[in-house]
Amino acid sequence: MDNDLDLTALRVFHSVVRAGSFSAAARDLGAPRSTVAKRVADLEATLGVRLVERTTRSMRVTTEGEVLASRAERLLAEASDIRRRLSDAGQAPRGHLRIGVPELFEQITMGRLAPWFRRKYPEITLELVTSRHPGDLIEAELDAIIAFGPLPESNLVARRLVRGSMTTVAAPDLPGLSELRHPRDLLRMPLIDVPQNWIRQWAFVRGDEEEVLRIDPVLTFGSMLTARDAAVEGGGVAKIPTILARPEIAAGRLTEVLPEWRGPAKDLFVVFPSARSVTTRLRAFLDVLQESVDNAPASGERI
Structure with missing residues (x-):
């Protein structure tokens, strides 16, 4: 067995000790609990010692685990510093x-x-x-x-x-667009949906106003790109990310529907350890x- 110390597993173990439980560490790391438990188990197998005694209700750090935990933060900091120095050397x-x-x-x-x-x-x-x-x-x-x-x-x-948003769009010649005044009017239209967690609803905001529609789409897809293409072909009204809608609106293949009503913003982040x-x-x-x-x-x- 490879006895090299896995720094990723050590980082996870350190988080478990600091957080006091596997569940709390999983929340802190933004990782599944099963992944956290496996990383600690792999570290125990590599070192050949039990680091944590766990039951269904509690967790106790062993003597060996306490020794490793006391050194882990310095080891992780030194490893990070070495990696950064090597990266910056060129x-x-x-x-x-x-x-x-x-x-x-x-x-x-x-x-x-x-x-x-x-x-x-x-x-x-x-x-x-x-x-x-x-x-x-x-x-x-x-x-x-x-x-x-x-x-x-x-x-x-x-x-x-960047801050993001959703735009409601349809082909310019889709029948009924001129009669739309409020999000509730969309319920009379053929709707194209890409459900999130299979929730069949669309949310809209205008200033301090909010409207949530429970919808019954005529077309349902798993891809926003497919929903965009279906809207271009006249399949109905779609609610898609603005970044997807922009080029089609500029080319005249789509038109914005109820532009004063926006989908809730969905920000885009970059995340690192x-x-x-x-x-x-x-x-x-x-x-x-x-x-x-x-x-x-x-x-x-x-x-």
Whole structure:
């Protein structure tokens, strides 16, 4: 068996001891409890000692666990400092980056951004992994994750890239559009939905007003890109991210429906383990990503 100390597992163990339970550590790390438990078990197997005695109701750190916990913070800080110093040693950022991204964001943004990033930093290789949850930072051993908010509470560091919103759209010649005055009028229209957690409702806000509709869509998809295309083809009214709607509206293939009523904002964040974990190559990627978001063509300040 490989007896090298797994720093990711050590970081998880340290969080468990600090938080006082596996469940609390999972919340702090933004990871599934099963992942936290497995990392600690793997560390115990590597070291050949029991670090934590656990029952269904309680947890107790063993003597061996207390010895390791007392050294863990310094070990982790030193490892982070070594990694950062090695990363900063070259004249230009270099090395491999592994970034988690939501599937939709990857499809509409990263195909253009990644080559731009590589042209600017040719000594960095970039690997994108589809990810939906900040907890994947631990499970997939990622440098950072791009995630839509709201984010769960944790000890991870999150930087907001941009505020987002949803735009309601339809093909310009869809019958009945001229009669729409209020979100409730949409219930008379054919609706295209991409349900979140299979909740069949649309929320709208206008100033201090809020309207939540329980909808009965005629078309239901698992992809916002598919919903956009169906709306372009006249399939009905869709509610899609503004970043997807903009090009089609500009080209005249879609029109905005009830523009004064907006879907609740959904911010986009980049999440990483800690401020100390930001290497020069990750910092370079974050700078290019922020520049790309800031310079995206906009109608207003939404993405």
